[in-house]
Amino acid sequence: MIYLEDKIFLAGHKGMVGSSILKLLKDQGFKNILILPRKELDLLNRANVEALLKSEKPRIVITAAAKVGGIYANDNFPAEFIHENLTIQNNIIHGAYLANVEKLIFLGSSCIYPKLSSQPMSEDILLSGQLEPTNEPYAIAKIAGIKMCESYNRQYGCDFRSLMPTNLYGPNDNFDTKNAHVIPAMLYKFHNAKINKLKSVEIWGTGKPKREFLHVDDLASAVLYILGLEKESYQMNTKPMTSHINVGSGNEIMISELAEIIMDVVGFKGEILFNTEMPDGTPRKLLDTSLINKMGWRSSIELEDGLHSTYDWLCSNLESIRS
Numbered sequence: 001m002i003y004l005e006d007k008i009f010l011a012g013h014k015g016m017v018g019s020s021i022l023k024l025l026k027d028q029g030f031k032n033i034l035i036l037p038r039k040e041l042d043l044l045n046r047a048n049v050e051a052l053l054k055s056e057k058p059r060i061v062i063t064a065a066a067k068v069g070g071i072y073a074n075d076n077f078p079a080e081f082i083h084e085n086l087t088i089q090n091n092i093i094h095g096a097y098l099a100n101v102e103k104l105i106f107l108g109s110s111c112i113y114p115k116l117s118s119q120p121m122s123e124d125i126l127l128s129g130q131l132e133p134t135n136e137p138y139a140i141a142k143i144a145g146i147k148m149c150e151s152y153n154r155q156y157g158c159d160f161r162s163l164m165p166t167n168l169y170g171p172n173d174n175f176d177t178k179n180a181h182v183i184p185a186m187l188y189k190f191h192n193a194k195i196n197k198l199k200s201v202e203i204w205g206t207g208k209p210k211r212e213f214l215h216v217d218d219l220a221s222a223v224l225y226i227l228g229l230e231k232e233s234y235q236m237n238t239k240p241m242t243s244h245i246n247v248g249s250g251n252e253i254m255i256s257e258l259a260e261i262i263m264d265v266v267g268f269k270g271e272i273l274f275n276t277e278m279p280d281g282t283p284r285k286l287l288d289t290s291l292i293n294k295m296g297w298r299s300s301i302e303l304e305d306g307l308h309s310t311y312d313w314l315c316s317n318l319e320s321i322r323s
């Protein structure tokens with residue numbers, strides 16, 4: 001049984017994913033959520049992470065802390081991406097084992113799958129081919145996280161579950177046009193173009209690749225669902241899962257169509273210019289979500305609705321966004 005008084009340690013509560021999970025946990029009535037700012041607990045410090053988990057003894061741990069970024073950041077800071085992600089997840093997962101944590105959620109990403117995968121990408125294609133080179137260090141860290149959870153489940157009987165979300169967007173995202181992912185980068189670019197009355201906005205590539213997007217509040221609901229914390233939750237059998245579960249919307253959209261929707265959402269009246277000198281990246285990237293759908297969870301936020309609410313959030317938080 002899960003009780004609203006159960007102690008839940010949420011790592012990374014200030015990030016896009018962490019803040020959405022925190023809000024949902026509070027909305028569901030959870031009263032004992034342990035959150036600490038980075039200056040009080042640097043998750044890179046193994047001794048401090050282990051000491052915290054041993055003294056606080058949370059029943060559940062959710063890891064929404066990681067070093068995250070777009071292509072530019074991944075390509076330019078590969079050492080930071082592999083070192084920080086491996087260290088944070090090792091500290092939390094091993095610390096959770098030492099502190100007898102009952103359930104843990106580890107979050108990976110769809111970049112764990114091979115670059116030239118057949119689409120949609122199901123869970124079992126993991127480790128069947130070469131990764132995309134620009135974010136390989138990040139992807140290797142995430143794969144190590146899955147394997148670590150799997151190994152702790154197998155050797156120590158833990159119940160550590162890994163979820164692989166598709167591209168996420170929503171409030172508290174990183175809107176830096178250089179470091180951000182596609183949706184926040186476009187929202188901010190179109191917004192600035194509208195404010196500065198520019199005639200056009202440049203988008204990298206041909207606009208032809210297709211991508212899948214999921215609102216962060218949908219991911220938060222999947223995390224609680226898989227943990228068994230939502231009323232309608234899939235009743236996990238008592239045996240821990242052995243691998244990972246994809247979390248996506250199941251829908252893909254062409255980048256050019258996405259740009260047109262965002263232009264409308266923002267109210268930019270100029271032109272979109274596709275810079276075909278810049279690379280397109282992989283033509284399609286869609287997760288196969290049939291496993292989580294069979295478990296009874298599916299996404300509920302339509303892309304256009306999610307874009308409108310994210311843009312509203314951006315406009316209300318322009319002074320404090322990461323940009």
Ligand SMILES: NC(=O)c1ccc[n+]([C@@H]2O[C@H](COP(=O)([O-])OP(=O)(O)OC[C@H]3O[C@@H](n4cnc5c(N)ncnc54)[C@H](OP(=O)(O)O)[C@@H]3O)[C@@H](O)[C@H]2O)c1
Nearest residue numbers: 012014015016017038042043044065066068107109165168
């Ligand atoms: N964004 C996406 O599109 C996406 C897609 C798939 C999967 N995911 C996964 O979802 C998870 C969360 O991503 P996100 O987009 O929410 O990232 P985010 O907004 O950058 O948030 C990351 C959080 O981790 C914290 N953190 C990083 N290093 C830390 C450290 N050394 N000590 C303490 N806290 C630390 C950050 O703290 P500060 O606030 O102090 O910086 C921040 O709160 C990650 O595992 C990511 O791989 C994200």
